[in-house]
Amino acid sequence: MKTAHRKQRLTLLVLRDAQHSVRQIQLSRPLMIAVPAAAILSIAGLIVSLQIQSAQTIMGLEKQLTLKSLEAIKMEVTVTDKDEAIERLNKAIIQLSGEAEQTKVQMERVQQLEQELQQFIQKHGSLSGQTSSIPDDNDQHVGGEFIAVHENEMLSLAQETQDDFVEIQQLIASMERHIPRTLDQAQETQEKREGTPSLWPTTSKRLTSNFGYRSDPFTGRSAYHAGIDIAGKIGDPVYAAGAGEVTAAERSGARGLYIIVKHPNGLETWYMHLDSLDVSVGDHVNQGETIGKLGSSGRSTGPHLHFQVVKNNQTVDPIPYLQ
Ligand SMILES: [Zn+2]
Structure with a gap:
């Protein structure tokens, strides 16, 4: 048995480079079994660890997927919100556009009245031969042709509304410039009229x-x-x-x-x-x-x-x- 045992020893030759001698390692039988077993075990371990790793990866991916779908839902909600916001904005533009149009008409009417007042002053205020010179102010109506470049009707309407407001602002600016002068002229005219001795000086007309x-x-x-x-x-x-x-x-x-x-x-x-x-x-x-x-x-x-x-x-x- 001892001989058999002896014969079953395994000799391993370890070869290194030229400067070193060849080493001989003798392995006993239990070791001969242990080495491949260890190798198998380590491979198995590797497989298990790989499996664990892949499971973790899958879990991670699943987690990510869940997050992505949540994001997608969120996105959907955001899009719905945006649609609602756009709808609200559209309604606001329509209302604003109506108001701007109305205001413009009113401003034009007021401006017309102011011009009539100025004409009145020019006509009746020249009692002393003094003629007030009011420069022509046709340059206040600027704008030119409106070319709709947007296919979207709302954008066009918004643009028109903006144009209306620009025009209204110009009308207001023009009125701000003219009205104080018109008032001064009106006051001057009134003073002149009141200052002119035109009233019969007593009750009797005899x-x-x-x-x-x-x-x-x-x-x-x-x-x-x-x-x-x-x-x-x-x-x-x-x-x-x-x-x-x-x-x-x-x-x-x-x-x-x-x-x-x-x-x-x-x-x-x-x-x-x-x-x-x-x-x-x-x-x-x-x-x-x-x-x-x-x-x-x-x-x-x-x-x-x-x-x-x-x-x-x-x-x-x-x-x-x-x-
Ligand atoms: Zn007298």
């Missing part, structure tokens, strides 16, 4: 003496009458024929109690033979304001108002001024 040459009521001799006489009752209100500043309010011989009001454009109105005065020098009076009471003071034969208009220091016929 004219007892005209402007110009007449026979003097005291002497019977030819005399120049610098104004008009309006008969009335003592205490009747005397009105400022136009807006202006009081430059005289006093008593003086023949004039009696009298008032002078200075108006724009070198005009003055004089009110004589008053019973009392309601204003003082320096007062600003509005057209139609009561400035005194009708009387018979000074060189007068009976209660009346002597009313005269002075233009650039010369007496003129008041009648053409009075409406």
Whole structure:
């Protein structure tokens, strides 16, 4: 048995390079079995570990797949949200476009009114021969031909709406420039109109003496009458024929109690033979304001108002001024 055992020994020769000697390794029988078994075991182990690895890989892949499908669902939700958002946006554009259109029409109407107002001022504001120059402003309507480059109707509508808003902004800018000037002109015109002595100066309309040459009521001799006489009752209100500043309010011989009001454009109105005065020098009076009471003071034969208009220091016929 021992011999058999001895014969069954396995000799391994280990060959290395030239500098080293050949080594001899003798393996016993148990080792002879152990080596291939170990090899098989290690291969089996490798296979098992590979299997575990692949299982893990598959699990990982499955996990990834689940994530991907979740993402896909998420994407679907996002797309639905986007569709809804686009729908909402479309509705908003339609509404906005309607509003823009309406606003544009309103702005154009307002601008038309402003132009009419300017024409009115030009027509009625040139009483003093002053002509206000309003430059043509046709350059405010810019834009040109609209060429729809988008196939999508909503985009075109959005573009048109934007164009409308640009036009509205230009209209507003133009109005912002013009309206203060128009208002100034309107105010100036109003001041001029109110400052022009055009209002009949008392309640009575009974004219007892005209402007110009007449026979003097005291002497019977030819005399120049610098104004008009309006008969009335003592205490009747005397009105400022136009807006202006009081430059005289006093008593003086023949004039009696009298008032002078200075108006724009070198005009003055004089009110004589008053019973009392309601204003003082320096007062600003509005057209139609009561400035005194009708009387018979000074060189007068009976209660009346002597009313005269002075233009650039010369007496003129008041009648053409009075409406
Ligand atoms: Zn008179």
